[in-house]
Amino acid sequence: MSAPPLPTAFAVSRWGEDPWSRGSWSLIGRHGSAADRIQLGTPVGTRLRIAGEATHPTRSGMTHGAYEQGIEAAAWAAEFGHRRVAVLGAGMAGLGAARELAHRGLDTQVWEARDRVGGRTAGIDLDGFTFDLGANWLQQYDQNVLARLAELLQLTTTATDFTSPLVLGAADHTSGLDQALRDRLATAAEGSSVADVLTEWTANPHPWTPAAIRRFIDAEITMDAGVPLEWLSARHGFEAGVGEGDQWISGSYRLLVDHLAQGLDIRLEHPVHTIRVSTDGVTLTGEAGEFSADAVIVTAPVAVLAADVIEFSPPLPAEHRVALGHLGMGRVEKVILRFAERSWPQSPSGYYRLHGPDEGSVSEWLDATSADGKPTLVGLFAGPWLERIWAGPDAEVAAAASQIFHAAGLYTRPSWQM
Ligand SMILES: Cc1cc2nc3c(=O)[nH]c(=O)nc-3n(C[C@H](O)[C@H](O)[C@H](O)COP(=O)(O)OP(=O)(O)OC[C@H]3O[C@@H](n4cnc5c(N)ncnc54)[C@H](O)[C@@H]3O)c2cc1C
Missing domain, CATH: 3.50.50.60 (FAD/NAD(P)-binding domain)
Structure with missing residues (x-):
């Protein structure tokens, strides 16, 4: 396989190490x-x-x-x-x-x-445009007071359909998993963790496979939380937010x-x-x-x-x-990568999800090229492997993230729509 393209400009967040945040949310x-x-x-x-x-x-x-x-x-x-x-x-x-x-x-x-x-x-200037290293989207758009302000200020916003990301690197049967996950969390015992639910479920996974369940939880929960699943409340840890008509602000928050x-x-x-x-x-x-x-x-x-x-x-x-x-x-970190050329497949929703290489390793990507026409990816990383990828200097993080994105195999059917 040819070497993945190196970004021409990049920025990396460090919310987990920042003394004034000490985490993401x-x-x-x-x-x-x-x-x-x-x-x-x-x-x-x-x-x-x-x-x-x-x-x-x-x-x-x-x-x-x-x-x-x-x-x-x-x-x-x-x-x-x-x-x-x-x-x-x-x-x-x-x-x-x-x-x-x-x-x-x-x-x-x-x-x-x-x-x-x-x-x-945190809007940061990168290669002639301003991108967000922190919050990106106006979530729960219809009920969002800041979305009304963005409209008043006539800011340019772009909708992202999180329910149909282009999934790279995993081909699972996931039909019905969403509801099954919600049911299991809602009926979990008080004081139990998401890891407890996962252990019980994967012991009796039919009609899915344990790997498909794990990947689904990585996408739905690990990606959204960035904490060990042993810590997170099963009953109360899966809160409302992403995916309700979210729009990102071109030119940043x-x-x-x-x-x-x-x-x-x-x-x-x-x-x-x-x-x-x-x-x-x-x-x-x-x-x-x-x-x-x-x-x-x-x-x-x-x-x-x-x-x-x-x-x-x-x-x-x-x-x-x-x-x-x-x-x-929890800890969810971002990397913004700018490229000379666009070398990745188009996602109809503008959104990508990657699983692997290991269990619990998940990243999600926004194609932000529409911001100013220059090929741009915004990657969000969470899960146990984040600590490893984020261990080095920014240039190494950016190179590793680019490699992860470009090395993923292309899987064309959005898993949530199967
Ligand atoms: C990577 C990432 C992506 C996100 N994506 C989204 C998104 O797409 N949409 C969304 O709605 N939300 C998103 N969020 C969450 C969102 O950014 C936060 O929920 C929100 O900005 C929190 O606002 P806040 O005022 O409560 O806290 P903060 O923004 O943390 O403000 C608290 C302030 O207090 C200051 N402070 C702390 N300690 C002291 C001290 N001792 N003395 C003086 N000042 C102090 C800090 O410097 C900070 O400025 C994201 C967050 C992260 C990290």
């Missing part, structure tokens, strides 16, 4: 449920509230869920009559909170650890984020180390100094909260800490 562990999301977002007294994608009971792990939670937290602060509110984090939740506070005439200041706004949305950040008082490179809450107010402390306010909205991701990067004084209540312990974050 929040998930419910085997001992948790959506009630933990609600508990985490329950105000702590009258001056502190945690908001962000992790606190949305039905739209977690998505930008519009984060944004909505920010707005809700701002409304809560305003209803208590606070006049000056601090916001920790300038991701979608923080931007939603700060805009709503400003809209209601409150004083607000946002402290952001990074040198940019957007959090887990930065177009939305920059619009939302306009006119706000955002202090970049202001990591918060301590949050003190007293009867008189709150004080945020970091290397950049102190900021005092009547209340604070904290939008740090759950893995950052769990790592005790921020000291709360007094400590978060036991109920919040228990909820935090039931949630976690």
Whole structure:
């Protein structure tokens, strides 16, 4: 076989190693449920509230869920009559909170650890165009408040049909698997994991094969979660999201984020180390100094909260800490590859799925060539092998990812439509 083409430009995400995210999005562990999301977002007294994608009971792990939670937290602060509110984090939740506070005439200041706004949305300039290393799609498009904003701003968006990817490298009989998986997860015992369900199922797989079941779970769950299946809740870990008319933004989420950040008082490179809450107010402390306010909205991701990067004084209540312990974050990473020529088969849906080489190794690919006409692939990697592929420098990751995509055999029938 001839050597696969090398990308002419590339970018690689590192969300798992990033100290301000420590993972990709929040998930419910085997001992948790959506009630933990609600508990985490329950105000702590009258001056502190945690908001962000992790606190949305039905739209977690998505930008519009984060944004909505920010707005809700701002409304809560305003209803208590606070006049000056601090916001920790300038991701979608923080931007939603700060805009709503400003809209209601409150004083607000946002402290952001990074040198940019957007959090887990991250538009990067690559070879003359801007692509997303974080969030890409406007999910649940019809009910997505940010999709309405994108329409208002007349952004160019492209629909992706996730239900009919071109599947490379696996030919399985999968008819009926989707419903069977949903049924098994819905009836699994409380406290059991997806791995427990998989073990029981593959012991008696008829009419499918164990390998087909495993690959289906890789595609449906591992790819969407990026955590060991032993950790993920069977009953509650498979949450709503991908595939409901999703559209990706040509030119990146930065177009939305920059619009939302306009006119706000955002202090970049202001990591918060301590949050003190007293009867008189709150004080945020970091290397950049102190900021005092009547209340604070904290939008740090759950893995950052769990790592005790921020000291709360007094400590978060036991109920919040228990909820935090039931949630976690997985690792799904992205690679963007630009090529001189397009050398891969056309997928009618613009989407590809690859299985292999090993069990649990899965990647999904978006053909983003339509963005500016230059051949471009956006790959998402998850599963046990991600740690291995992402171990080296970016150039090695990009070369390995390109090799994986180009080495996959072409299988022409979309497995989910068989
Ligand atoms: C690879 C990838 C792909 C994704 N794809 C999609 C997608 O297609 N569609 C979708 O809807 N969602 C997607 N998501 C999820 C989406 O990006 C997040 O759900 C959403 O952006 C989270 O917003 P947030 O405001 O809750 O958190 P964040 O965006 O993480 O914002 C929190 C902010 O707090 C800051 N911060 C943390 N600690 C501190 C501190 N101590 N002091 C000060 N600041 C601090 C962080 O720097 C960050 O800016 C994806 C995520 C990843 C990683």
